[in-house]
Amino acid sequence: MSTEVPARTQAKAASTSRHQMPGRESADRKQVTQGRWASVLLAPTLILLAVVIIYPVVNAIIMSFQKDAGLDTATGFFVQGGAAGFDNYAHWIAQQCNGVACPPGTLGSQFWGAMSTTFFFAIVTVALETVLGFWMAIIMARTFRGRSIVRAAVLVPWAIPTAVTAKLWFFIFAFEGIANKLFGQQILWTGSEWPARWAIIISDVWKTTPFMALLILAGLQLIPDEVYEAAKVDGASAWQRFTQITLPLVRPALMVAILFRMLDALRMFDLPYIMTQGGNNTTTLSILVVDQIRQGFNSAAALSTITFLVIFIVAFIFVRFLGANAVGAATSSGKK
Template identity: 65%
Template sequence: MKPAPPQGKRRFAPGGSAKPWLFVTPVLLALAVVVGYPVVRAVYMSFQKDAGLDKSTGMFTKGGSAGFDNYTHWLLQQCTNSLGETVDCPTGNLGSQFWLAIGVTLFFTVVTVTLEATIGLGMAVIMGKTFKGRALLRAAVLIPWAIPTAVTARLWEFMFQYDGVVNRVLGTHILWTADQWPSRFAVIIADVWKTTPFMALLILAGLQVIPADVYEAAKVDGASAWQRFTQITLPLLKPALLVAVLFRTMDALRMYDLPAILTQSNPNTRTISMLVVDQVRQGPNSASALSVITFFLIFAVAFLLVKVLGANAVRTQEAQREAH
C-alpha cells in the first residue's frame, strides 16, 4: 500500500483536479466586479476632463483627455482655464484646501488612534481580570461602539452646543462646533468615545491567549506588576496591537460621517473623504483623481505599519520561541 504524502508538502500536480478552481473562481469574479472594475474606472476617469462651465471664461468646456492636470490641480494647487493654460486657483477653490484636508485627516488619525490604543489597552487589562460583574462590564463597554455613527455625531452635537451640557458642566462659553481647534477636539472626543471599545475588544482577544502560567512563573521569580506588564503583556500583545492599530488607522483615514454631522461640514474639520464628496458635486473626474490619491495615501500608511510593526512582532515571536 502506497504511503500517504506527509502533511504540509501536498501540492497540486500540473494535471491535477480543477475542482479547487471551481470554488475560487466565483469569489475572484465577484471581487473583479465589485472591487476591480470600480478601481480601474476611477483611475481612467482621473485622466479625463470634467465637462462644464468654466467660471473664469464663461465658456462651456467639453471633456476629453486631461493628462495629469487633475492630479496637479490637487497636489500642486494648480488650475487650468478653457485654453488649457495653468492659472492660479480662485479663492475658495477646493484645490487650495487639499493639503489642509490632508493635515486634518492625519491629525485626527494620529491623535485618535493613539488615545484609543492607550485607553483600549487599559480597558482590556481591566476586563481581562476575574471579578464579580465582569460580564456586565463587557456588555456595557460595547454600547458606544454599537450606536450608529450618525446617531453618535448627533448626540455629541447636542452636548457640544453653545448652551449644551459640556459648556454648562465646564462653565465655559466655547463654540465647540464652529471654532477651529474646539471643533477638532470635539471630533476627537466623540470618535474616541465611540471607537475605543472596538480597540479594547481586539486587545482583549490578544490578552486571552497569553498563558496564565507565564504570569505565575514571573510572580514566583519576584517580578512586580509593572515588570509583568512591560516584560510579558506588552511583548506578547504586539500582534494583536498591530491588528487593532492597523484597522483603526485605515478607518480613521477614511473618516467622513462623524465630522460631517457633528460640525456641519466645518472647513476646519474637513477630512480628505469629505473633500472627495464635495468635489463629486462639481466634477466626477477631478474627484476620481482625489480618490486615487486617497487610496495611495491609505495604502502607504498601511504598508509602513505592517512593515515596521509587523517586523517587530515577528522578531518578538521568534525570540520567544528561541528562549523556550
C-alpha cells in the same frame, strides 16, 4: 546468500508498490477534485469582489486622467472632457491659492489642509484609543463577577451607528448642551476651529475605543497565566510584568489593532461632516472628495486615487516596518 537478500527485497518492494499505487492514484485524484470544487465555490466570491471593488477602483483611476466636462471660456459652449494626463493630480498637489500657486510646503491649498486635518485626527484619536483601549482590555481580562456583562456593555458605543453617534455628540456639544452646563462654560464647540476639532476627537474616541479594547483583549488572552506566575515567583513587580511580559507578547495583536484603526481614521467622514459639515478646518480628505464630486467626477477621482495611495503607503509602512502583519502573526501562532 548475498544474492538472495537483494532479490527478496526487490520482490517485496515491487509487491508493496503495486499495493500502494492505487492508493496514491486515489489520493491524487481526490486532491485534483477538491481543487476543482474549491475553484468553483470561490468563483462567485471572486467575481463579486471584481465587480464591487476592482472595477470601481480601475474605473476611478481611468477617470482621473480625463478632463471634466464644462463650459469653454473661449467659446462659451459646453464641451466634453478629453485626456487630461496628470493635470488633475497637479491641480490637487500644486493647487492655486487666491489665483496664484501656493508656496511650497505651505498648507494653503484645500488638499494640503485636508491632508493635515486628516492625519491630525488619525494620530490623536488612534493614540488616545490605544491607551484607553489597553487599559480597558487589562480590566476586562481579569476574573471578576459580572465580567461578561461588562464586556457586553463596552460594545454599546461601537454598536451605535456613526451617524447616530455624531448627532448625539452634536447635541451634547451644543451651546445649551450638556457639555457647557457641566463645565459651566459658554463654548461654541462646533463654531470655532479647536473646540470643533476636540469635539470630533472626543466623539470618535468614545465610539471606537471599545473596538481597540476587544482586539487588544484577544491578544491578552493568548498569554499563558503560568508566565505571570513564574514572574511573580522571581520577584518581578507589576510594572516589570507589564513591560517585560505583557507588552512584548501582546505586540502583534496591538500593532494589527492600530493598523486597522489607523486605516479607518484616515477615511473619516461621518463624524466631522455631520457635526461641522467640514467647517472650521475640520475638512478631511473624504469630505473633500464628496464635495468635489458635485463639481467634477474626474477631478474627484484623482483626489480619491491620491487618498487611496496615501492610505496604501501608511498600511505598507505598518506591515513592512512596524510588524503589523495579521497573516504572519496567525501563522507563527499556529506553528507554536
